[in-house]
Amino acid sequence: MKTMSLIPALLALSACAPGGAKDAAEADLQASCEALVGAETGTGPDGVKAMSTQSSPTGSVTSVFVAGAEAPWLCRADPTGVVTGVEYSREG
Numbered sequence: 001m002k003t004m005s006l007i008p009a010l011l012a013l014s015a016c017a018p019g020g021a022k023d024a025a026e027a028d029l030q031a032s033c034e035a036l037v038g039a040e041t042g043t044g045p046d047g048v049k050a051m052s053t054q055s056s057p058t059g060s061v062t063s064v065f066v067a068g069a070e071a072p073w074l075c076r077a078d079p080t081g082v083v084t085g086v087e088y089s090r091e092g
Helices: 002-014 020-041
Strands: 048-056 059-066 073-077 083-088
Touching: 020 048, 020 059, 020 073, 020 083
Parallel strands: none
Antiparallel strands: 048 059, 059 073, 073 083
């Protein structure tokens, strides 16, 4: 039982590690992107997966794989991590 009590403490400390808060924010953004793209495409959670996130001073773009799609979907967010839109990366 002692091991179980350490898990919350380790999770809290991971945010203090270098990159910890950034990694947590990126994971939250990717989860939001997966949910939004899934809702837009009508695809369940098992068919949607964030592949990568590219950040810049003006915001970020997360590429999202959707089962059955020929190209990834793009999820755009502002510099604070608020999603501003999703779009299919291929015309048609």
